[in-house]
Amino acid sequence: MVNCAVKNWQGEDVGQASLDFKVAKEENAAHIVHRALVRQLNNARQGTSSTKTRAEVRGGGRKPWRQKGTGRARAGSIRSPLWKGGGVIFGPKPKEYNLKMNRKERRLALRTAFQSRNEDLIVVKNFAQEFTAPKTKELVNAMSRWGVATGEKVLLVLAEMTDNVYLSARNVASVKTVPADGLNIFDILNAGKIVVTDEALAKIQEVYND
Template identity: 50%
Template sequence: MAFDAKINYNILDWQGAITNESSIEIKIVEDTAKYVVHRALVKENNNSRKRTASTKTRSEVRGGGKKPWKQKGTGRARAGSSRSPLWKGGGVTFGPKPILSNLKMNKKEWRLALRTALHNRSQNIKIVEDFSQHFENPKTKVLIEALRRWNISPTNKILIITNSLLSGISLSARNIPNITVASVEQLTVSQLLQSSSIIITVNALSTIQEVYND
């Protein structure tokens, strides 16, 4: 059964003070929510695997076209090619090969999974006014101080969602291993579920509501 879930939140400014109170309504389907979220996680985890391991078969190993020795009279076992898997430097039997196995998911299902994850993590989300102007010159120290003003520990796993991927914020966060900066277009369900704290700018929240709430 589909219903509109209402999330109330406070908007924080750069200094950490509450400037406004607002709410957002997102569409949730209670019956299939967990199933859809699980499917989205399986899809993302599967598609993130590289699977590039590769070995050569006996037909791909260079050389070995000549018979190593004659068939009879040498006292040694018969050999037709030095590329045989039995030989050192020969081909590999049933070795790994690159695999392309991307799982697919309907766009509406993925959007439902994203909205469900947002709803489930609503207690860990902080909405902040746009702060890109403070990172015209990237500085990690400035970002850490801002996190503390927002009552977020820099040692937690943090996800920062912006309307578009801003180089200043990304460069300021790249020295902190547990912080991920993502734009609305790059947002994934696994990022939402694996983060201890989630920071969303006001502009990014409006874009999420417009793009994914259908």
């Protein structure tokens, strides 16, 4: 169990929140988190790169010159891979990069990764009511009060995605906003700081602690 201070909109400590996850054993933690990260990155690949072999390139059906007597090297097609405009030898073809991982393992990896970031975790009271309209500057100032450095990568986790908060964060290149039930291993590991509302933290433990 990890205890975290809860901050209000002004950046003052107003309470405590606990983070209690079933995580992987220390000797297996790095391995399972690495597998989950590789799986996510591989599954994001489209695998649509493709090249044409000499059989697929248009043209080259006629022998360019006779076999003997010309003094030149023998050639059977102008679409040989040795020629400009010819086919490609062993080039890429469309393929699937998807890797499989059991759901329980994926959940375990995500919980382990999330709890490992406890030193970079900032828990704040739900602040949706502070935004009656999208205000990027107000959100940036609030993050500064919470201890986020300027330009630092931030993962903002909300219990519910509200338009005003989402639109306020969208204009900041270093901030990514996700719902509590939409966490993924890459975003958790890639962020410099993880800002999560108290309601989102409770929802994360409810959704992923199984």
